Amino acid sequence: MSKSRVALVRCESYDAEVVEKALARGLALLGGAAVFVRPGEPVLLKPNLLTPDPPERCVTTHPAVFQAVARLFQAAGSAVVYGDSPAVGSPASVAKKAGLEAVAAELGVTLADFVTPVEVSFPAGRQNKKFILAKAVADNTHALVNLPKMKTHGLMRATGAVKNLFGCVPGLLKAEFHVKLPNAHPFARMLVDLNLCVRPRLSIMDGVMAMQGNGPRSGTPLPVHALLISNDPVALDAVVTRLMDMDPQVPPTAQYGRESGLGTYLQEEIEILGDTVEALRPRRFKANKLAVSEKEPKGSVKFLKQWLVPRPVIARRRCTRCGTCVKMCPVSPKAVDWKAGDKSRPPVYTYDRCIRCYCCQELCPERAIKIRTPLLGRIVRRG
Ligand code: SF4
Ligand code: SF4
Structure with a gap:
């Protein structure tokens, strides 16, 4: 070949x-x-x-x-x-x-x-x-x-x-x-x-x-x-x-x-x-180099997903409340949205709705959204 x-x-x-x-x-x-x-x-x-x-x-x-x-x-x-x-x-x-x-x-x-x-x-x-x-x-x-x-x-x-x-x-x-x-x-x-x-x-x-x-x-x-x-x-x-x-x-x-x-x-x-x-090859290249799990969590593990899987987090000080993340979130109801319609504060996440597509992180114009692994996920990964 x-x-x-x-x-x-x-x-x-x-x-x-x-x-x-x-x-x-x-x-x-x-x-x-x-x-x-x-x-x-x-x-x-x-x-x-x-x-x-x-x-x-x-x-x-x-x-x-x-x-x-x-x-x-x-x-x-x-x-x-x-x-x-x-x-x-x-x-x-x-x-x-x-x-x-x-x-x-x-x-x-x-x-x-x-x-x-x-x-x-x-x-x-x-x-x-x-x-x-x-x-x-x-x-x-x-x-x-x-x-x-x-x-x-x-x-x-x-x-x-x-x-x-x-x-x-x-x-x-x-x-x-x-x-x-x-x-x-x-x-x-x-x-x-x-x-x-x-x-x-x-x-x-x-x-x-x-x-x-x-x-x-x-x-x-x-x-x-x-x-x-x-x-x-x-x-x-x-x-x-x-x-x-x-x-x-x-x-x-x-x-x-x-x-x-x-x-x-x-x-x-x-x-x-x-x-x-x-x-x-640069001396150091910062990236998430871990493989993505193929298994979809089931049963009680599914319930735990929001505490295991890396999730988007808003750095409040960077957020200019432009609304791009809310607009681009593809799920319905939105997993990131204005709390009680209040656009004077950064949007908030409802993680059990979030499918972890990271579109919000991908598209935030202010680099205000990071992907963070919750503590439980970090412990499991280390184990
Ligand atoms: S896209 Fe970024 S800057 Fe705009 S509202 Fe969301 S977190 Fe804030
Ligand atoms: S990761 Fe995807 S589903 Fe979750 S809040 Fe961001 S855009 Fe919505």
Whole structure:
């Protein structure tokens, strides 16, 4: 069996020339972009446009990486468009704040339709036999090139190439998946099905400045100086988790990705080209590196769930009472809400309703929500 190949290349900064050189080096190691996208074939770029944040917050794919990739395909004769469905805000407003809109306008790269929902059947899916996708993806007229950002993630531990394609599901339909699939494992199976359904040709990860800690929105930037490129999103994620000093098996997408034939996370089945993990791995990368339990608590253990499973907690002093967490909480009745409708104080949690999707933590614009394991959970874990 041939190995999956991942190009891992040092990229010292977001200087346009430096990024273009690193990208060219990485693609040359894989045999060139034409191996994955035919010259002249239309290309749809899918950056990470999670929330309206400026590039220096490291929430979104950096405009310099976006620019280098767009130019590369344009130089090969491709018409390039881009898009994502953010968790908060419209695609256009998030692209503007993230610095992508200006670059795109300069290059003549237009925003594709990531708003109109289109149902697509996927009979081969293990978890999902159909998806509602953004029209730009569902139309399947462009080669999909995935541009994830190297970040931590509360639910999936790392938000990599496989997770980034969740943005192909438009708008609030994403929240429905959290309600239907509250456990990280079926959620991961759905993400793997989604990847198999939309079939990205290539993933190019921006790990020049990564996000460690309380990701995917509230963590802290950390220079890793890496670009990762592969046509196997599972293998790319395995290499990036190793850069985070995390076991590649920890993100639940790894195991299902391999079982479903999307790719592999096993070190012996991956060939890393270019630089080594050891050369680029930061001395310390803050992340929750513990595996997510697959078992759903039952009976008395279910009752104890709220005292065992890590839960979101609001740092009251940071909270500006913007209401994003309340608005985005997908369960009904809300698990985080204003106490007696009083918006002059931070919202409060009702933990026995909370499905631990961590959308509130993911989307709080003030980094006011942390994920904390209750005392009982910490004791059990130590035991
Ligand atoms: S999203 Fe954050 S800042 Fe806004 S109300 Fe919730 S905790 Fe407060
Ligand atoms: S309170 Fe937060 S973690 Fe709990 S269900 Fe609502 S959004 Fe998800």
